Amino acid sequence: MRKLKHLAACVSMFAVLGAGHAGMAAAQDSRNATVQDGIAVRPLSRLTKYVPAETINEAAAQQYTQMMSQAQQRGVLLPPSHPEVQRLRAIAKRIIPHASRWNKDASQWQWQVNVIDSKDVNAFCMPGGRIGFFTGILTSLKLTDDEVAAVMGHEISHALREHSREKMAKQTVTNGLARLGGFAASAIFGVDPSFSDMLASYGAQLYGLKFSRDDEREADLVGLDIAARAGYDPRAGVVLWRKMAALNKRAPIELLSTHPGGESRIADMNAHMNLLLPVYARAKGTTVARLPAYQTNVALR
Template sequence: MITRFPIDRFASALALLCLLGVAAPGQAQPAAEESKEEGVKVGKMSSLRNLVPEEQLEAAATQQYTAMKQQAQQQNALAPDSHPQVRRLRAIAGKLVPQALRWNPRAADWKWEVNLIGSKDVNAFCMPGGKIAFYTGLLERLQLTDDEVAIVMGHEIAHALREHGRERAAKSGLANAGAKLAGIGLSALLGIDANLTTAATGLGASLTMLKFSRDDETEADVVGLDIAARAGYDPRAGVALWHKMAQLSQSAPPQWLSSHPAGQNRIAEMQKHLPAVLPLYSRAKGVAQQSLPPYRSNVKGIAPVS
């Protein structure tokens, strides 16, 4: 057993201020933009992310992740390496990560890490640079199967691969810069004082608690399905997972659900992409697609997913 970790107190303690310098926008890396093979197709990553140096954001994420682990360990809330659920999560990540690299070549150099924190919160995240954490509340309250864990983990990994956090940081920096520069005369704007630009882009970021746009969440769902299917996990588990979430949220929405759009629209979007990812899953399992049995949830009241 591990002690429960007070996540809300940790979140406020981790309000880390990152001063991110503005870099000139670069060209997107074609290999990272979309899979050229079978599977899902998504658009190019936002060019706004190029305003934030990737190395600085990943360094900030590593710093926050280390602080989180240290505080959790002090409170006996960090599950040890020998914990069965930690071994389970790391085994699943070991299958997902090799399939994730097609979406972002930089991920091959990330120092991937997976940890489990004792908390009743239904939550999980993957920071920039491949720092993954699951909370025990997510595993226990939803009774996640391995396939469903892979769907959640693939979704969170997709946020990091598609650099949604970097894009959000850039947008925050632009908003801060706009507010700063709005009070400066037009001549100063045309002159572009470098000191003003650097100061304006200072922003606070708690990378464990990022809330992404609806489009980002949909993209992470779709890319996560692709990654899970290639790794041999049933992508139809995503439909069952969100039915479980709907059951859980009838009383009070969990933290992970409140920061992610849910409901029938989300399930419908997953179902729309199943024809693109089921061939990947059947190939990974070494069976014909027509021979795949329906996915059956381990919770009553959720219909099998064909």
């Protein structure tokens, strides 16, 4: 109970102080950038400190567990012995060791990888490393291991760069003092009936969260970086988005509704291949000049 009171008090204090600092912090974030191996990223938002990592991780764990439990009850959660589950877990096992270079906390995450039998062309990674794939994205796009790694790296990068935590912090700011005033009262009077509601609210937003174009660009490049370090060809990212664009012409897919596509993203990936390919080549024990052309498994127009 003391922990809940402390959390309520912290959030309430943000209601008083946060609005005044939010604009300045956001402006500073947009001016500054950090660079790793030539890939420019924004610094982690200062706003995230107003949504405790413990809170969002607990919400993510709660929702992920609920989703997997429901999938199992409906008979659509693939068992650990299924070839696709083993395939994705093997890919994740290679990628995960490279995640902490982008977020040191990732080394302590309780990573999970599960696959749901569904026609949905989608995948996600919740805060704390909770990964989910739908079979639709594997079968509809006929993904190679390199292309799975591009998808997985992208989704993991949203968690590494704390995009959902930042977005929820911004939403907390815009919700105003009225909603947060209740937390202050709860802290003062020793009762926190709204905590579970807040937790559920956060959890409900974690899956299917729409990110900004800057977030998507960052996830593209960071995702290809960690995939390349794991020995997966970053050129697969370009092929992946071409496959999704081709599929979307026949039937709009959910992944593209939450992940803005377009030639500009492909161009951005190509513009960074001079940085990504050497990383991949080193992982393969060769040089860029000796790399074979990328081969996918379907003909692309």
